[in-house]
Amino acid sequence: MRNRKRHGWASILIVTMLTVAACGNSGNTGESGQPQQQVEPVAGQETSAAGVESAFEPVEVQDVTGATLRFEKPVERIACIVSLCVDVLAELGMEPAAVAEGGVRTIASAPEFYGSAGETLPSIGGSFFEPSLEDIVTTAPDLVFGLQGVHDTLREGLSGVAPLYLANPKHYNDSLAVLETFGRLTGRTAEAEAAKQRFLDKLAQAAAASPKDKKALIIYGSDVNFSVITQSGLGGSVMAQIADYPWKVEKPEDDPYGEGAVPYSLERLIAEDPDVIFVESYAFGSDAVPISEQLAASPLWDKLSAVRRGQVHEVRSPIWGDGRGSRSLGILLDEAMAILYPGQS
Amino acid sequence: MSGSRPYRTGRAAMLPVLLLCLLLAVTMAAGLKWGSRVFDWSALSAILWAGGGGTLERTIVLDIRLPRILLGMLVGAMLAVAGTLMQGALRNRLAGPELLGVSAGSSLAIATITVLHLPVPFHLHPLLALSGGLLSGGAVVLAARSIGGTGMLLTGMAVSAMLNGMLVVLIALGTGNDVNLLYAYLLGSLANRGWEQVARLLPWCLIVLPIALGLARSVNLLQLGEETAAGLGVRVERIRLTVLVVSALLVAATVAQCGPIGYIALLAPHLTRAMTRAQDTRVVLPVSALCGAALLTLADQAARLWLEPMEIPVGVWTTLIGGSVFLLYIVLRRGGGQHG
Numbered sequence: 001m002r003n004r005k006r007h008g009w010a011s012i013l014i015v016t017m018l019t020v021a022a023c024g025n026s027g028n029t030g031e032s033g034q035p036q037q038q039v040e041p042v043a044g045q046e047t048s049a050a051g052v053e054s055a056f057e058p059v060e061v062q063d064v065t066g067a068t069l070r071f072e073k074p075v076e077r078i079a080c081i082v083s084l085c086v087d088v089l090a091e092l093g094m095e096p097a098a099v100a101e102g103g104v105r106t107i108a109s110a111p112e113f114y115g116s117a118g119e120t121l122p123s124i125g126g127s128f129f130e131p132s133l134e135d136i137v138t139t140a141p142d143l144v145f146g147l148q149g150v151h152d153t154l155r156e157g158l159s160g161v162a163p164l165y166l167a168n169p170k171h172y173n174d175s176l177a178v179l180e181t182f183g184r185l186t187g188r189t190a191e192a193e194a195a196k197q198r199f200l201d202k203l204a205q206a207a208a209a210s211p212k213d214k215k216a217l218i219i220y221g222s223d224v225n226f227s228v229i230t231q232s233g234l235g236g237s238v239m240a241q242i243a244d245y246p247w248k249v250e251k252p253e254d255d256p257y258g259e260g261a262v263p264y265s266l267e268r269l270i271a272e273d274p275d276v277i278f279v280e281s282y283a284f285g286s287d288a289v290p291i292s293e294q295l296a297a298s299p300l301w302d303k304l305s306a307v308r309r310g311q312v313h314e315v316r317s318p319i320w321g322d323g324r325g326s327r328s329l330g331i332l333l334d335e336a337m338a339i340l341y342p343g344q345s
Numbered sequence: 346m347s348g349s350r351p352y353r354t355g356r357a358a359m360l361p362v363l364l365l366c367l368l369l370a371v372t373m374a375a376g377l378k379w380g381s382r383v384f385d386w387s388a389l390s391a392i393l394w395a396g397g398g399g400t401l402e403r404t405i406v407l408d409i410r411l412p413r414i415l416l417g418m419l420v421g422a423m424l425a426v427a428g429t430l431m432q433g434a435l436r437n438r439l440a441g442p443e444l445l446g447v448s449a450g451s452s453l454a455i456a457t458i459t460v461l462h463l464p465v466p467f468h469l470h471p472l473l474a475l476s477g478g479l480l481s482g483g484a485v486v487l488a489a490r491s492i493g494g495t496g497m498l499l500t501g502m503a504v505s506a507m508l509n510g511m512l513v514v515l516i517a518l519g520t521g522n523d524v525n526l527l528y529a530y531l532l533g534s535l536a537n538r539g540w541e542q543v544a545r546l547l548p549w550c551l552i553v554l555p556i557a558l559g560l561a562r563s564v565n566l567l568q569l570g571e572e573t574a575a576g577l578g579v580r581v582e583r584i585r586l587t588v589l590v591v592s593a594l595l596v597a598a599t600v601a602q603c604g605p606i607g608y609i610a611l612l613a614p615h616l617t618r619a620m621t622r623a624q625d626t627r628v629v630l631p632v633s634a635l636c637g638a639a640l641l642t643l644a645d646q647a648a649r650l651w652l653e654p655m656e657i658p659v660g661v662w663t664t665l666i667g668g669s670v671f672l673l674y675i676v677l678r679r680g681g682g683q684h685g
Contacts, residue, residue, distance in 0.1 A: 227522075
């Protein structure tokens with residue numbers, strides 16, 4: 001009797017859990033239960049879909065892992081599980097079919113990208129490292145855009161659902177190459193070319209305007225536990241064009257995965273003594289105590305001139321660190337120039 | 346406690362103590378001399394003793410390298426003492442602080458801050474890590490009352506496993522940068538610490554280490570077996586709980602400042618027993634503290650200088666080298682039984 005009662009409760013619990021699981025991703029589907037169609041394209045950036053399709057020729061591309069992807073018609077629905085995807089699509093005047101939560105949603109909702117519209121884009125649950133396959137399938141994308149080194153194992157799970165394109169740019173030229181690739185895949189080569197040129201013009205202008213007499217540093221983390229973005233990191237490759245940026249990976253084995261961000265000795269930072277420190281922060285703009293004040297309170301960090309002179313600046317980690325595309329790098333450039341050389345940018 | 350092997354006097358420990366002091370002195374000298382700037386001995390001596398050198402040189406030697414070495418010594422000694430006490434009180438040579446749930450609790454606190462991007466000021470991180478460690482350690486101690494040594498070990502393992510599971514959930518929620526930073530903490534590091542951290546740890550050392558040393562005699566009796574110890578007037582459960590509390594305090598204080606640093610607590614007591622050929626906790630405890638200090642300082646200088654300017658968290662080295670040495674030790678001793 002007691003056992004039967006226990007089994008009864010267990011059955012109710014299982015049914016409830018299954019019901020909750022089945023309803024958990026209702027945000028991705030319309031009332032009919034079908035995947036929600038794309039919301040309105042970004043104003044002023046619409047391209048005629050019919051025109052694009054008629055002019056489209058089959059495209060074959062290779063991603064950074066060497067995987068070959070072939071498309072017979074323009075890619076329209078792209079599921080973004082990495083912030084770079086949002087960046088690229090924004091540059092091309094498209095909207096993601098769905099975005100992963102966390103950092104990807106944050107950048108999609110930033111004013112320079114989709115603003116409030118980014119908050120309502122269909123959601124891919126799970127985590128950054130393991131996005132929900134179920135949500136991706138529900139989105140019915142033509143292509144899934146992920147990060148090499150993180151999402152590689154998704155390819156198998158996505159077979160028969162959608163091809164997976166992986167990227168992980170280490171230099172701004174890599175980011176521009178990804179942009180061009182997606183221009184071809186979506187039939188928006190003109191938009192891709194325009195965005196690329198916009199970024200290169202901005203970079204050239206900034207490099208020309210920069211006296212390069214300031215030593216800059218980009219870090220993320222806390223006072224004792226931090227990483228430095230080196231010249232071989234994406235942000236470092238841009239910063240090196242406009243400032244003295246001496247932070248290097250001396251030996252390849254120091255950065256075996258080519259992350260471009262390595263734990264660095266504070267001793268070396270103090271010896272180099274940068275003029276301006278940019279700290280990538282997720283608490284940017286919140287009510288938290290500014291990192292500049294926190295570092296100034298540290299007896300060790302206070303040895304740095306930048307800290308003593310109040311030249312520690314918090315920047316948006318989702319854009320400076322995670323964005324990885326031409327629009328994010330352009331924002332990095334604008335914000336860095338304004339801080340490094342006020343009045344010249 | 347081996348009944349067939351008599352207690353050795355402190356005299357047998359003299360040579361190991363001298364060797365460990367020598368190792369510590371050499372490591373300290375090398376750590377002060379080498380780095381992004383290499384100082385010659387006269388310049389180093391001038392900076393240390395005569396107020397010489399420029400501001401930068403003085404900062405590097407006196408504010409970065411010196412406190413880091415001292416911090417390594419303090420942390421190493423505290424971990425080794427915690428390990429020695431636990432191995433003795435639980436009569437299990439594989440017992441270690443990780444069974445207290447302290448490291449897992451502290452790690453969970455830091456993971457929560459890092460992954461959820463909580464706007465907690467940096468200077469509060471160690472305090473929250475300490476609270477997390479003490480809470481989880483306290484939970485283990487409370488749950489382990491009156492259930493014997495094996496029960497305590499199993500309780501510690503269960504609590505640690507639960508907390509580590511929650512940690513994995515948080516890691517899964519993080520971004521790439523979060524996880525990189527979190528790993529650096531989880532591996533344990535002495536990098537970029539200074540006098541601030543030494544000052545935070547020193548009171549714990551001054552208060553808790555003497556208490557730990559005071560427990561040595563009781564731990565000796567516990568090693569004779571519960572019944573014998575009880576027959577000799579030892580209140581077994583009370584002493585065991587006191588040992589757990591003292592160990593938890595020692596470990597929580599170190600984890601809060603440097604993250605969980607593996608293998609020192611396990612390895613130092615074993616090496617000490619092997620070097621001194623002593624089982625007497627009154628001898629093993631202080632020598633083990635010295636051994637832990639020397640091991641961690643040496644590992645940290647290797648971590649700092651090997652790939653300079655990049656910093657490899659010292660916990661990577663202690664795990665790699667400590668794990669290998671421990672494996673070798675077990676093979677040589679043909680097993681890690683209770684009295685190994």
